Amino acid sequence: MAGITLKQLSELSGLSIRTVSRVLKGQAHVVPEKRDLILKLAHEHRYIPNMAARNLRLNRKNIVGIICANTMIEVSIKKLHDLETQLETCGCYPLIGRLDGDPAKFRHMLDEWSGVTNHVVVMPSITEGITTEAVEILREYPLTTIFIDQKGIEGCHTLTINRATGIRSAIIHLIRSGRKKILRCGDIETRDSGLAAAFEATDLARRPEFMQIRRNTSFKDGFELGPRIMDSGADAVFFDTDRMALGFMNYAAAHGISIPDRIAVVGFDDDNSGRMIYPALSTVAHPVEELNRAVIAIIRSDGTRTVRKSFDTKFIRRASS
């Protein structure tokens, strides 16, 4: 279970560490017999270089810390998974940490990570963003931090998601397809501007009526809002989350309300379940891959320059609208 070391290999072969190292790294200038002997020995004893030692010596890190919220919604899981995959393609491996609000635990975590990683990607959920305290703690460490989707952080790499673009397309689609009374359900601030933009982009004559029900955005909320939504007389409804939209769609299914004929439905987040429901849910998707590509770029660049970028969401039309 122990694993053999370079030194042991050098003793076994009677050659110096330097020679063994040279052979194992495939460098030139070693007499074939010696080379073969070392190779044979290494293979027999299953020599595997100790990366921890190598990285210490080279002051190099192949591990990237990822700090994410404790409770994750589907779309965050998707983002995380994609980032893990993209990291692997550039020889990095993700060390996962969860944010649970306890500063002492957070410090302890960063302590344990020190020397192991140089880069930390912070991807909290939007609803429970990282606290300013946590940001300050992070600053105490000699780490390059990349914040995903966090506002108001100075002097750090920050990649954000522009909710407006996708929502704007979604609402314009509803308007163009002739909907006259558009209802929005939800209370998430980042959804505001896209809706506004869509109305502004439509000339007054064709602009539909707009209503909003402020409410949490869980499945249950969507379900419970069913009667109010139907009473409102809306012929299209935008939900701040797919979960909430699914709640309503289940209410609709239970009450024989036909989607999209009677009422069109659009959600936000591109949850998997949206494809697993009948009719399939139109939604707004996050720019997962592009965003993570930018993360990788920063990690690779050994960034001197602080990166700030924003990525657009996109409307995905399915059967519900």
Next chain:
Amino acid sequence: MAGITLKQLSELSGLSIRTVSRVLKGQAHVVPEKRDLILKLAHEHRYIPNMAARNLRLNRKNIVGIICANTMIEVSIKKLHDLETQLETCGCYPLIGRLDGDPAKFRHMLDEWSGVTNHVVVMPSITEGITTEAVEILREYPLTTIFIDQKGIEGCHTLTINRATGIRSAIIHLIRSGRKKILRCGDIETRDSGLAAAFEATDLARRPEFMQIRRNTSFKDGFELGPRIMDSGADAVFFDTDRMALGFMNYAAAHGISIPDRIAVVGFDDDNSGRMIYPALSTVAHPVEELNRAVIAIIRSDGTRTVRKSFDTKFIRRASS
């Protein structure tokens, strides 16, 4: 960005590394003035011990590798998340690797992990289990490997999940509530024995009729099977996965079929969406926490003894049955 070292601290203070170390580790026998000086210096320069170096020296690892399938279903994500959380409570952090079937990449990953971790937890999806080739590769490395839910692996820690217990309870519940024709939809082998057990446990007189439709277990399959299921005359249906059950429930909702009155529905996996649908889906849940507790126990035990344990699934009754 660089971070100060013990040596630099010793130079700064004019004291030996040993003394600095002693102070920083809170060990006794240091004159207060010197102690305070070092503490002050350490604080000013934000000294943070390099864990990579410490662990190398102490031959200790605080990182646990987790290898999981590339495509994960909801329940695997839940398991992974729980394991991450439990690991953190014992001061370990998870390094994530994905299994994509390429042996070269897999080797590369393990090479990169060498010296960083001693323990690897393998939790592939059940459907695309780990290949024997990957298992062999794993054996080449000086690692303690813990296999989750994998069959036929000798000489390694193996924790498995007993599907039968929960399914047996589920079916017995259906029988006891008076269902006469029970249909099973799906083709997953691990679901067989629990169903059989439930029928065997019921005396012949009360034993309902049993039918099976073999089929993939996606949402789409569940949806498409709608007509066949209704034609079958079944008054209860067990789906091999919640996803599949949800597909059928959406068919039912679209066709005004009342659940559970007309037909009772039970799924498997305890997906979140099952709670987000109307009516809420009865299901069989995996023993996530217990299983992961056992993982932690093995990691802590510095296991000489090979652990083999099985954990029971549990039936969760909700409104759909």
Next chain:
DNA sequence: ATGAAAGCGCTAACAG
């Protein structure tokens, strides 16, 4: 009470 020094496993500049 404090310091010198060896060493975890590996790399690489610098001889020879």
Next chain:
DNA sequence: CTGTTAGCGCTTTCAT
């Protein structure tokens, strides 16, 4: 072509 050696940052034994 090959060996010696000085580290990476830290711990700890053994002197003093």
